[in-house]
Amino acid sequence: MTDLERRYARWMALFYPAHDRRKRGSELVDTYLALAAPGRRRPSPADIADLAAGGLRRRLRTAPGVGFRLAGLLALTTTSAFASWWAVLEVLAPRAPWSAQTGPFLSLGVAAWALWLLAAVVHAVAPGRWFRRAVLLAVLVTAGVLPAAMLTGILRPPLSVLLPQVVLGVVALGASARYRWWVRLAPLAAAALTVPVAAATEPRLGFNGDYYPCAVVALPAAATTLLIGATLLALALAARHDSRGVWALLILLTPIGILALNPIGAMLDNAGPGRPIVPEWSAMAAAGVVVAVVGPALLLLTLAATDRRSAGGRSLPAETTHCPTCGAPSNSA
Template identity: 40%
Template structure:
């Protein structure tokens, strides 16, 4: 067995066992034909495709197939929010006075965050006008920039955005990877439409601010408001769709609880710090709060999936007859 075939078979463990038994050879053969003879490792796109397919089949097996369109809706809302937040911070990088009173600066910008925010703004353009594959690649690159800016800035002693800014952007970006390929042009243009409004908001809120600390202390207060808008939008979508007998809005709301909670990380850490005896929201408080938000946000969708799976399993068991005696011997 070739190394590439063995690695594809390992990836296919993401699928339910019954599905693998029925279609394992077919799926592996298709990927091997597309990969060619020279490749030794699955490509990132192939690995992501296999894992996504496995997740879809496991949801279908659990009787939660309607969670898939719910995830797609959550991904669209996440991408719109990520673009708006990026536009806000990109404008703030420019309008805030940098280098004042010894505050750090990154050339004409406040921090290295300008690289991250530019990546997300470019991704919105690719998403609106480019093929779906390009949009997914651009989203992955923007997400990588978001994750790498902190360690790279620390390595070269450069100013960077605070973690309370980067963590929610990372969560929104991870969900944005699930934006469906066949999204209507109207939805793909929405992120472009929200960018000017978010940038103008930053200009009005932060213009003339006295340096780096001002930008993050006051700008971070915008994130809970963005989370509130996202929460209200998801609740409205869940209500309207539920009235039509469509559960995808409820699933989208459940999935979005984690990024919404991370958008509120700034006030949460400010209130938790005194309770745990910390003088301010330090790294320890922020890390603990973020972990708590992620864990608490994962509970509702996990519980909903467990309930749906149990309901499906119960419904698939034939109802027991009132007479349990053997029809042949009568015992």
């Protein structure tokens, strides 16, 4: 085996599922070798990108890929509920007299929340390409609120509110599958049900005219709800020999950890019993590092273990997947 062939095989081992490598690995490597320029010793960046795209498409057809679609639906439902919650805060929270306002709203965050609610509508009426574009736009605008506030001096939501929305939004891209209409309405239903709860709660929590009092209550509560809901769903599906729920739970661990940064940071903060409701930035940063490492590591270790089991001759759960619309088992071969 030449150095170039060995390097192509290593890249393929990184991106492609084991059962694909076993069935078509040699054929794919030979194709890339035949197209490579004479004398080339390493795969070109274009070939690596092509391998990554092909491997991603194949993985999205496996059990982890189907789990990503389920995780995307749960993430979109959460972002829609939060968008509704924060939009109500933008309207009802008292304004500090010294703060620059955005028209009748509290901060620049109202633009992001409007786009997230629009994404929920698009998911209900036009899933697929248009939905992915709507979510991507919402993610970019949410991330852009921070620099926009720095340039304009207008109030913005805290980073502890913006970051979970961005991370959940990336996962929500997986919700582009064409579910049944009543399933696609779940994010909109969550947003609608959140409005009366927020309207009754936020005027009391938002007594300082900012996000913090609401955030320290709403974010951990959402983390707990999402964790319990995803775990119960994983157990229910596992009882039917369906691994979608387990993969969805693994994918959602990182967003759940981001939602729970405040209590995790409080546990790492050594300020004592009288510590403030918002931990020190050092504790929050340490909590962020823990979440950013542990969640993806668990997912990657599980993927590696599944690939190793498949490489040993046992079939992946992906060989028998489930229809994202009705949940009926289907043979991917």
